[in-house]
Amino acid sequence: MTDEKKKRAISRLKTMYPLRALIDGMYEQAVEASKDGKPVAWCMVNWWGGDVILRTMDVAAVYPEDYSAVCAAFGAAPAYLARSDSDGFPTHMCGYARNCLGYAAQMKDLGEIPPEAPMGGMPKPTLLLSSGFFCDTRYKWFQALGRYLDAPLWVLEMPHPGVKESRMEGVREHNINFLVEELREFIAFLEHLLGKKMDWDRLEEIVDDTIEMNRVWHQVNELRKARPCPMHSRDFWSSMPASLYMAADPKVTTDLYQKMYDEVKYMVDNHIGAIPEEKYRLAFAELPPWHSLGFFNQLAERGWNFVVESWAYHPPKPIDLSKVSNPLERIANLTYQYFSGYFEDAFKVGDWWGYFAHPYLEFVKEYQCDGIFLHPLLTCRTATNHLLVVQDQLMRKLKVPSLVVEGDIVDLKLFDPADALRKAETFEETMSHYRTVRKEMGLAW
Amino acid sequence: MTEAGSQGLSRVKEIYQDRSHRVKALKAEGKQVIGYYDIYPVLEMLTALDLVPYRLLGDMSEPITKADTCLPTVVCPFIRSVMDLGLKGKYDFLDGVVMAHACEVAEKTAHIWRIYLTPAYAHFIDTPHTTHAAAQKQHKELLKDFKKTLESFTGKELSAERLEQAIRVHNQQRTLVRELYELRKPDPPLVSGVETLQVMVALTSLPVEEGNELLRQVISEVKQRKDGPSLRPARLLIWGSVIDNIALIDMIENIGANVVMDDTSVGSRAYFSQVELTEDPLDGLAYRYLVELKAPRTFRETVLSETGKKDYMTDLENRFGYLGDYAKEWNVNGIILQAMRYCDIHGYEVPGLKDYLGNIGLPNIYLEHDYSEAALAPLRTRVQAFLEVIG
Amino acid sequence: MAWFMGIDIGSGTSKGVITEDGKFLAYHLLPSGINYRTVAQSLREELLAKARLSPEDIAHTVATGQGSDNVTFSNQQVTDIRCCARGMNSIFPSVRTIIDVQAQSSQVIRLNESGWVTNFVVSEKCAAGSGRFLEVIANVLQIDLKDIGPLSLKSKHPVTFTTGCAVFGESEAISRVAEGMAKEDILAGVHKALANKISALIDRVGLEKDCAISGGGGLDVGLIKSVEEKLGIKLLVPPQPQIVTALGAAIMAEEGEKLVSQRK
């Protein structure tokens, strides 16, 4: 379906490639580390808290979430899924988790990294770091890994206040405090496990770099509000993991994001768009169909520019941490900001789903989207739960229509580009209709 | 405290047939009714303020239509059913709702419920996932927040005395439920699995004092009656996702087994741990509702052996040991593991739990269903074959 | 005189329509079978024969439907959703909501006074939401598809189908039969289940009157009745519900709209 050979309608950013390369490097480094007998962690994305601590303690980290996506893209997933199925894990559960469980099972049988594992595979972990963020799978999956791995597991907690509750007096304080104490307990656990002490000065430095990395990355995305939008979602997806997975020294990553900022800024100043003719500006909800990204070129040929994505993959709203000195508090504030950064505005308009649901309303307004592309994932509840609400709210409050095309995270065949294009053509008529409706309502775009 | 004079099990059946009947009557008398989801909202705090706790349950026989507009089909059909009933106005009589972070979808649904059903009072308790010291401290803070919103909603002060009183009554209920479950130990059991579930559902539909009264009636009735369950070859324990409808257990018992024990949330899970009366009552409550409640949604630390490595079997023992004890105490010869489709927290447990049960030599079978009476039909053959295997 | 052709290659049936100066002239139906290319060809020949025209008389041809790629002689392709809206708009200009029940999926289309699609939702990739469910059950009951509707109308006590899945639905139907339930009650049950699915779809895009039904489902009086009961409104039913989309295609051909051809 993809037409990669043909000249692409989407012009990619040059500064994206080195950022994308960081992820590939992550796996090599982990394998090297484990060969040298250095500690390796399998991590859930933990929104920097655990990452900075691991990095300070010289623990190499890989992220099974990302690795399962890799397995899917390389076609290695079906074998791992079959293994997890035959080991009795219900098939309706997270495809990433089932893929990873199958991988771990095979690694246990072989006593080494399965030979056919893509990207050199994930080495046997010294520890597992999970998080209670967003979905139950994050900790149940790693707990279930105990069947195949003897590595100890630590679960990092993350507070999930409701919008109203988050505004109550003292709530922010005890949530931040909770995060800080959680990080302290994790450090104690690590020090015991690795038999070495935490280097607090180094931690402070890495924390500051991480904060800066997120700030610059946020600046890059701010530039995408320009018409035409200079940076397509494909470039976002290629460069987002570098910060989300903390694939390298945050100093290096920050520098690369800064270069990206300069390139995008130049395009904005010269009114250069990511696609030849921007007829429609769209937001994309949740994970893309990794395997058929070429499909976005076909949409680009029709004048579809994807200008913003899910809140969940974006850096936190900027927050002033100059008054916070303790590194653990600084990181706790950043992580908490990532989760609750939109709550204040959500509270104002009485939008009770302050993350996932509400940010889309702000994004669609600020990035002036004509529509949103919703991609429900069959085995990922977290990426799917909120989409109906988003669809409903966008229509009721902003008269912005949604295009729904089902897919999955590992069962790649589920996403049908032909079907998507068929819907897309019709959707253009719908987007034009609502442009006039929004005008009548006096909305800006 | 009963209407139409009906007592004990017959009253239980009445309530099971028409759950909301009693609380609606209480509402007419000016009481306020608060709906709650699953077993993590701290009910003592409602009772202490003279609010009637009423558990949000689903309806297996009602097709889900309205919920499709706000909850996708890939989430737990039980919570979809609850949301569906809400959207259809079946819970309009509630004065408010309290939901906790029982599982991911419950947490999301707390927000969705607020958006679409705009209850006068709504509170969300972000129950932590671990039992770390930090998590226990956080849980107490969360209960303080809950206290604040309750006080401003009722305009009453939630004093330590009131709370202690409420804890006593709820502990009483827990003791009485234990007593009832004791009556399932003889062979044949004095009370059937279907009857027990009906009692459990009734308890979620009444003020705690009335529930206690009802339990006393049921216990004495069951002790005296002659026409209890008959002797059957299989004594089963049923584990897993919430069961709030007798259909499944009725099917199992009709095939030729006695369901004598359960580990589900409208059952032993909700009652088998007491609340310790602590100087600050919130301490005891925070501890019980986070640490003492045993459900897969709570992550429990694995014990590290000297090697710093984790031992799988020890881990299983820590997580599932209590089921082994149940099996011994209730003299169980088979376990039915059941989970709803898309129920992650139970789904992930299955292979490990099967490993554990295999180790202690307890026959078991895993059943998956989609919370609809019709979907139970295909399970019939599995259950019967399972009984043929163990019988 | 100018003639235009619309070809709709669906997963079950293929339909073709010829219009003459905006007026409906001829239509033809063929089972799609497994070779869309050939069915498109023979559909075209049959149509031309019926209309007593030759290929070169046709000014413009629009292909639509699942197999539209295989209509080699078409000048352009348009999605069935848009064609359906245009077609219905030409039959009943007052229609603002269309329920299109096809063999393998159902869709609800909202349209404005000029027949433009203002919103639409396609059923999940699940047989339970489509005519396929009916076929499955009809097969269990060993009755002919065309008899489904009338038979279901006889039902006094429709069976409630609690499952949302066609596969469960099948075994459920079998056990109902085994329990000795009457066929009409089972069918009425399927119709109710289908009506529930459809109303859930409608909830997603909202219902604005008038509301019409198209596609093969429009031939099923039983389905129409239960949808009307569920929604509490009357449905407009075109004389030939299954050719609405093909008619729309012919109209689009006439409009000669500049559309991006997706043909490879």
Place this chain on the structure above:
Amino acid sequence: MQENSLYFAGIDLGSTMTKVVIIDADEAIRARVESHTGAEHRRLANKVMEQALEQANLSFGEIAYVVATGYGRINVPFADRQITELTCHARGVASFFPSVRTALDIGGQDAKGLKVKDGKLIDFVMNDKCAAGTGRFLEVIASTLSLKVEELGSISLKSKNKVSISSTCTIFAQQEVISRISEGVPLEDIVAGLHSAIASRAVGMLRRLKIEPDVVFTGGVAQNIGVVKAVRENLGCEVFIPQDPLISGAMGAALLGKELTLKALAKGESIQRGERRLAEATFFK
């Protein structure tokens, strides 16, 4: 009653086929009838039973014990007892292959994996939730290709390079097949693809039982050499097929009936019989 003059009947009322087997005290098959299951189970049960009696040249009264199994077992009013198809298949398969440890049975509407020890069922898995991986899958596809189910097997053997069918759900697979056909992919390659699809699903399910040899494959789908081949490839071990893969359930039912009867007679007890309503049952309400 003389033991050697005893006859036992097993009736397997499946979702697609109904089978009856009558055996004598020496477990020799006296009658074997297979017939398509309609919607009206009860009447059919009788029809097939009467045919079997005719074949065996016996009167219903001469049958010592009747065990009903299969999907519609509860609708056999003249049965003395109902036993699940899982237990019956295990018993029947063991009678054909005493060394069997693992059995795969793919029927019209379900697929079963059986763990067997000394002719007894000790563990099982089952899929009746999804048409994919069952005979139904092949029926649907066959009708899509306007072929007979029986033809599929031989066609697939011609395949040089089979296509992979990505859709697990029958309905999507059907769609996929149609598009492959219109792409001009040879029929045999598609059918071969379908067979390995159904085989890998079935074997995936079977793996949950920790497969041990000997492995036996029964059920209607075991008559399809294409699927048999695919299952062998997928398992990478020998797979035995009974002469008549359809009747293992009915056979097992008859054998279990015999055991129950002899046990009762040994204890000098009278045989626990259901009320046999052969006559009135023929009137389907």
